[in-house]
Amino acid sequence: MTAETLSKPASAAGPVRYSTVAIILHWLIAAALIFQVILGWRADDGPKGAETFALFQLHKSIGITILVLSVARLLWKLTHKSPPAPAGQPTWEKIAASAVHVGFYVIMIGLPLTGWIIVSTSRINIPTILFGAIPWPHLPGLPELAAGAKDAWNNIGHLGHGLLVKFTYVLLALHLGAVAKHQILDRDEVFGHMAAGAKPGIKEPRLWLAAAGFAAVVAAGYLYTPAKAKAPQPAPAESSADELALPEEAPAAAAAPAATPAGPATPAAPAETAEAAPPADSVLKDPVAWAVQKGSHLDFNLAWADTPIQGRFSRWTADILFSPEALDRSKLTVSIDLASAGTGDGQRDESLQGPDFFNTSANPKATFTASKFRKTAEGRYVADGTLDLRGVKKPLSLPFSLKIDGDTATARGVTTLDRTAFGVGQGEWASTDQIPAKIKVSFALTAKKK
Ligand code: HEM
Numbered sequence: 001m002t003a004e005t006l007s008k009p010a011s012a013a014g015p016v017r018y019s020t021v022a023i024i025l026h027w028l029i030a031a032a033l034i035f036q037v038i039l040g041w042r043a044d045d046g047p048k049g050a051e052t053f054a055l056f057q058l059h060k061s062i063g064i065t066i067l068v069l070s071v072a073r074l075l076w077k078l079t080h081k082s083p084p085a086p087a088g089q090p091t092w093e094k095i096a097a098s099a100v101h102v103g104f105y106v107i108m109i110g111l112p113l114t115g116w117i118i119v120s121t122s123r124i125n126i127p128t129i130l131f132g133a134i135p136w137p138h139l140p141g142l143p144e145l146a147a148g149a150k151d152a153w154n155n156i157g158h159l160g161h162g163l164l165v166k167f168t169y170v171l172l173a174l175h176l177g178a179v180a181k182h183q184i185l186d187r188d189e190v191f192g193h194m195a196a197g198a199k200p201g202i203k204e205p206r207l208w209l210a211a212a213g214f215a216a217v218v219a220a221g222y223l224y225t226p227a228k229a230k231a232p233q234p235a236p237a238e239s240s241a242d243e244l245a246l247p248e249e250a251p252a253a254a255a256a257p258a259a260t261p262a263g264p265a266t267p268a269a270p271a272e273t274a275e276a277a278p279p280a281d282s283v284l285k286d287p288v289a290w291a292v293q294k295g296s297h298l299d300f301n302l303a304w305a306d307t308p309i310q311g312r313f314s315r316w317t318a319d320i321l322f323s324p325e326a327l328d329r330s331k332l333t334v335s336i337d338l339a340s341a342g343t344g345d346g347q348r349d350e351s352l353q354g355p356d357f358f359n360t361s362a363n364p365k366a367t368f369t370a371s372k373f374r375k376t377a378e379g380r381y382v383a384d385g386t387l388d389l390r391g392v393k394k395p396l397s398l399p400f401s402l403k404i405d406g407d408t409a410t411a412r413g414v415t416t417l418d419r420t421a422f423g424v425g426q427g428e429w430a431s432t433d434q435i436p437a438k439i440k441v442s443f444a445l446t447a448k449k450k
């Protein structure tokens with residue numbers, strides 16, 4: 001590019017810039033793609049169970065969005081005129097620019113497609129729900145393949161995705177380098193093609209806006225934290241107070257009315273009927289409602305192909321109505337959000353959600369309810385109850401130790417359950433060679449009197 005050609009106005013041969021639709025799609029896709037790369041890095045090497053799972057969900061959602069936008073962009077490009085190359089641009093530059101642009105279309109469409117292949121050929125069928133709302137199918141034909149062919153396609157997907165990611169870095173470096181060259185050295189109108197009204201030169205504010213936008217998108221990619229896997233929390237009062245944990249002591253200052261403590265708290269007792277304050281002397285005989293505190297945890301341990309795996313549910317609630325003096329009226333309901341199961345591996349965590357394991361789309365929650373408690377030794381109890389998991393209800397006994405110190409209780413318990421009894425592990429996973437049937441479930445919690 002020579003100095004004489006620099007400030008030439010656009011010729012009559014074509015438009016001075018891309019159409020508004022093309023410009024909007026360019027910047028939208030550029031931002032999404034850069035954010036997506038950062039998400040990909042984080043999801044790929046994040047060891048953090050539930051968070052990694054959520055990052056993958058977003059990665060898939062944004063990736064498919066890029067696919068849709070890019071196909072739209074391509075159709076638009078094929079049916080609308082692009083601005084002409086700057087006058088006097090050397091042929092090699094024109095070819096290089098076209099090659100980079102074609103390369104971009106290859107990755108803009110190829111990356112989502114290869115990602116989609118990976119997901120469609122995963123050994124375990126994992127449904128994709130875009131942005132948590134729109135069910136997205138697998139690529140037709142792939143999920144039905146025989147195991148060998150499926151694995152081969154899965155490898156192609158991984159290999160292709162990885163190579164295209166590397167290709168993206170090269171394209172981006174060339175593309176940004178070219179923009180800088182045209183804008184700063186050649187001082188021509190190329191940046192203005194995509195940034196309406198931009199003038200050549202380093203002082204152009206739109207150039208700095210683009211740079212700031214780039215930095216902001218990278219920062220957003222790193223800062224984004226998926227809807228926080230909430231620390232174990234007591235059941236929210238509005239949803240469950242009227243079901244079970246009718247408080248022993250009237251929380252007089254609070255708006256919540258005290259329940260009538262005349263008998264065992266019955267699930268049927270609606271909050272409105274519980275307006276009358278309880279007579280003080282009857283209070284002590286009823287079991288106490290406890291609020292689970294932060295730092296409590298619910299874990300599961302298993303072996304997967306001889307590798308021990310530690311898992312944790314990051315979202316669960318417990319309605320606890322319990323007093324050692326009122327075992328007969330004590331009650332416990334633990335509700336576990338199965339999608340919050342994290343084992344430190346995004347792919348594995350995704351597979352746990354799938355139809356072969358928890359099948360969370362049909363059974364998002366597991367519930368353990370117990371209304372029978374036995375004391376087995378000083379400070380040791382067993383809760384005999386029912387576990388409802390994956391639509392199957394089976395009796396389960398949960399031994400635990402308990403220490404109550406003033407208003408604070410600490411409890412720990414461990415039990416073992418047979419996953420096959422609940423259908424956790426279908427198809428090839430129903431066999432126990434890869435994953436033994438016995439799963440250890442343990443909890444440690446601190447609770448405060450409500
Ligand atoms: C991953 C991010 C990006 C992708 C995938 C991308 C893709 C493309 C593609 C495919 C074109 C050709 C026009 C078209 O057919 O749409 C283009 C043109 C352009 N891009 Fe990007 N771009 C990205 C980022 C950027 C950034 C960050 C800038 C500026 C700082 C930029 C500035 C431009 C300019 C000025 C043109 C017009 C080039 C010309 O008319 O010859 N792009 N981009």
Ligand code: HEM
Nearest residue numbers: 036037040041044060063064066111112115116118158165
């Ligand atoms: C333009 C869109 C996309 C971009 C830029 C992109 C980028 C990336 C990046 C940078 C990684 C990390 C690779 C590494 O660290 O080695 C990655 C991994 C991954 N992506 Fe994407 N991706 C896109 C679309 C998709 C889509 C649509 C899906 C699924 C539907 C997907 C599924 C995956 C999976 C499963 C992995 C981890 C597997 C592996 O490491 O090969 N990606 N992606």
